[in-house]
Amino acid sequence: MRGKDKLLETVDATPLLRVQALRALATQQPVFVAISDHQEERKAVLSGLDVTILTVHNASEGMSGTLRDAVAQLPDADAFMVMLGDLVGIKTTDLQKVLDARQHHRDYLIWRGATDSSEPGHPIIFDASLRPLFADISGDNGAEMVVKSLRNQVFLVPLDGRRARLDLDTPEEWEAWRNSSDIT
Template identity: 50%
Template sequence: MIDPRLTDIPVILLAAGQSRRMRGADKLLEPVEGAPLLRRQADSARAATDGPVIVALPPPPHPRYAVLTGLDVTPLAVPDAAEGMNASLRTAFAALPTGAPAAMLLLADLPDLLPAHLARVLEAVDLDSDTLIWRGATEDGAPGHPIVFAKSMFAEFANLSGDGGGREVVALAKGRVKLVSLPGQAARRDLDTPEDWADWRAERRER
């Protein structure tokens, strides 16, 4: 059961990367079950909360904005997105509502991550414990996404730089992190190259 204080938890969806390894294509616009991956992931985030869904995006104009049309999400341009993921984290955490007791962070390029997985991580969150971070993990225990950060961690994102993806903030929690096992490799499997996408689609056809 999800803590009532978390029913309107803000969700940050990181979608400002440059998709460099796709050799001209955009991985977040690849179709998955009839919709661009980014729209599908935004739908999943929207299903996880009654609160705001903040989608960090490259500066406009950019095709990713169009695929979010009609969704109840907040596009957030990251002016310095080319710097790396930490620029998106700085910008998105600065945009969170002041009263939020926690926030969920989600990567947009994890196509096996489903709304039920987000709910499972939220169900594990205990705001009255000394845990500061709750995060999805693979079935063999490798940490991944989504990640829920307690409010006391928000300020740590303000001075991040580079492309560390928030690892510095996780390190500051000094072990006060709870891993939540999710099926298979859903918490970590991203598709960064055309070959990754081809392999993933082939696996789905074989099921």
């Protein structure tokens, strides 16, 4: 992003991070947002929302450091969902589809959003029994090693189009997305 913070890019005049938090809040589930120590702008865009900010100290290690720190701070629950803040296409209905899949397919340990062509993506719900595995993740692949080790316990939830994987990493990608018909 050439120094710009993509979570502060705007979607319909609202910073993406706030949009994503509002989408998550609309599921009526508790929402926790992982933010590293010195990202005051990110914290500011969440002002007034009923979210709990989890301060992570190892974000410089990549996605795994962030997840490791954040999961360790979560309260006890039967499961937890990981939603990447930069997947601009994820909607509340997508989050709800994955939540519903967990309710209807209880024989699994992981419920994962996928593209309409079955490419695995996000969001992902992990059964609480998997929390200890997050203590050992490393690198910038997030929880991929956890998911791969349990591939037979993953239930894929198809979401419309490529929303489960739509990640905009350059100003040009953002501009193309804003000019496309996929903005809603």
